[in-house]
Amino acid sequence: MAVKPWHQSSRWPEGVPFDIDGYNKPVFAMLDDAARNYPNATYTIFQGGMRTFAQVKDTADRLANFLASRGIKHEDRVAIFLPNIPQYPEVFFGSSKAGAACVTCNPLYTIEELNYQLKDSGAKAVFCMDHPQFYKTTCEAIKGTDVQTVVICNIKSYLPKIKGFLGGLLGKLPKAESHDPSHFMYDDIIASSRPEPPKVNFDAEKDLAVILYTGGTTGVPKGAELKHTNFYSNVVALNKWIRVPNRPGERPGPMESGGAHTFLGVLPWYHSFGLTVCMLGSCYSANRLVCIPDPKAGNPPFTEVLKAIQDYKVTMTVAVPTIYTAFVNHALIKKFDLSSMAACSSGAAPLPPEVLKRFEEITGGVIFEGYGLTETTPVLTTNPTFADKRKIGSVGMPLPGTDIKIVDLDTGLVELPHGEDGEIAAAGPQIMRGYWQRPDANAEVFREIEGKRFFLTGDIGHIDEDGFVVITDRKKDLILVGGFNAYPKEIEEVLYTHPKVAQAAVVGVPDPSSGEAVKAFIQLKPGVTATEKEILDFCKDHLAGYKRPREIEFRDELPTSVVGKILRRVLRSEELEKRKK
Template structure:
């Protein structure tokens, strides 16, 4: 048993050191809100809304449909969608069938999606009726176990006039011809009864969602996250968070019963977005504002500002680049953003000046946290009010979570207070393990005093006041606008180009995205290529955030004695230019 008391005099007042009552199926959040607040609006999208009772009804029908198609407990079902109102319905429907939701990045190319579907052994995929997403799905399912494709159109989720006008003017995205045998989402809902199968769920052992990550190696792996991993994380966040709900009031727990609303700018295929926006909103019976494309508008991000003014969200979980986009937006002063009470920042370090500018312009408070896909994801957070917040740190572990700083070379040794080492996590949010990868599991966990700790690959320390700080990354991972880019993933694709002999990818500082990808390429003998040629190849084979923004051709790349390209040397060369 881990020590429940985190040693600091700055622990938030009134917050328990342990979290209890979280071992239940994840879909209980939805069932509870639908029972207690059936008429409260849940998903808000383009002027239309669905209440909790309606969302539960659709989720129940999806559960029944899946069971009728022979889906068994533990089968994998992929979701290949942006932040559409169908997403929560599908997620909970999959869980109600006892299946595992495999959440896929909707901007993946066909080849990237194919690898994920094949490795996960997914049997079905939900995708969007869209001229890009649907054709990519059709290509991706070839040679996989997927035998059913369900296509989601947004028309039925729009107000009637908008749906009519959009159809009349051709503004509603459509894929065109749907392949024989592929099913339409609205049809399966209409033909199914809201009676999901009776499934026995062991919340601590049964996987709820599988998310792909590079872990500490950069090789994509499926992180198996149980129902309890997520229910604990939600309940622990709610125990830890304290906010002022009005002038002159003391910080207190978040109000429930539909008081709050969450701005869904984070993608829900990502663990951060699923937990801190989608699941938190369900638990609180709060509204969830669906934002499929936060960059939409002229200039970019204008539509998000409009959504804040229209829907009056109280919370916005986001990555630092979103806060940068808000504060630097040319039209920000034209919009009323005063509804925002709190913003959870994660995914990358938050520059102090960005924090100050955003808070000055909105009146909100940003509290920075830390987590990983493997931890569902939140591990720690700064206190959620300014008195105890320490900007630049990631605060304290959530109630019931422990953080240790271990010797990088020998993880059996603990580092003294104040000294850097590898950050290790123990808590109910730590994943079951990587799907079909015992070697990676053996490398990723260490046992200390009878407890299992996950080795994060991040370097940090605990300061004299008990605040945790992340100082570096052990792994070569690059963070672009909050998205993880693994050099090996990009390099493997570059090696598929017939002219490339060697490739190395590093991250370099960028004012807008935090980091950007730079590729060093050595061409094969007697070959010539242009940056435009490599860019076109990358556009065809990888998602936009992964693509190298800079390509440098070199006659030679630094190589170790065993023939490994030394990214570290190339990265150090680049960082000197920013010194």
């Protein structure tokens, strides 16, 4: 890569290369390498139960063998409808070894949301949790899809024996009321399958590894096609970038492998941030990963996460601003020893400087903000992990091997003068292959500039005098709720299915706990009445929690353009002005 302005900055970390190589591998090579080099090192930790890299590889190999026996072949899709439990990396790597592309699904999806994703992706198999809600949702959602294989994961066998025994005895372990006899139990297929994955000819640079759904600019969920090299290159670049104390009191240096660190798996792994930076990042470096299926567990909420940090001496944290805010505002924060936390990454939404300051005062760790999108697997930029080199208020510098240009808003083809605001365009090995079966959407977001393929992010910003990327606005209408994307059009389409709704518009409003919250403006059909509770209850049945409106405002009419398009920006502007008073 040619030398870029950020490479010449005095803040570029010493020893970090400008470019990367060695990432043309299938994503499961991370697990195979860790199992070969550190077979007895712990990979996953769950409620005190631990699994080594060798054990996880053995299980992944058996899963690949099972999937092949069920007819799963190259680039078939396998859906993972699981929270952060220890089976997740096993299923992910096992599916990849079978040649399949994983489709990661939010375990809080409604039946309609999961059904859409299974249908659109053409998934042939789905892994779900043995749980009253999750299993029931799965059974309903697979109707009318291509799913032929359902595998049910129970956590009992992954707990320490005494916990599993007591949980089963007291009935505290989650379990569905009954199982369809045609569905498979996870433990049974592992016991009966050989640890011999099928032979698949992989082209890591071209082959699909994951379809990860995102709303995009239209709000209609689209699948981002992420290749094996997308993930591998992003993990390699992050590993080259990070400088962290490998032992208490040591000067920060390159991250050591083989158990020097413990990652906190608090972000969901169906999300690109948690999947790449945490689940895959810990595997690539052969370090421990604490599985956190429910971050809000405990009284008050988040207590169990704080206990896990203390008990397992977590050193690496990957989180969003709402989690750091929850930590610093936790009533029992001073009762826990959080001093092990050395390096903490934050992304998906702006981190309030006051939260950063308070968190670092409490833990002694360093938070470094970054930026990326689902379509970029996800990290494009990140701040140096040194407190004296980062720039608070920016999203950092482009990762090694990543090129960033600021282009005009109209065509996305004209690079703007240095320091001027425009749309952020990115090129690099982490950029997705494209949107699943959506050539129209691909034409909107990809541009060829100076012989390179650039992705238009939809975010507006500039590159400052030190080579840091500063985001100033969003071109898209998306709403960032706790670091997750809520797309107005998707929510509006659900509201339009209510029999009393004539018109609906959704905008993001400031929220102290989640950064932004969803507010819906509704125009009712003539002659009918409705209550806010009625609409909120309807949304509860049809939308995942973070997408649901927190406020409903009824209006006689909604502002529209001359061609009748509802003007969300007018509503947003009115709402922000009202909240200033």
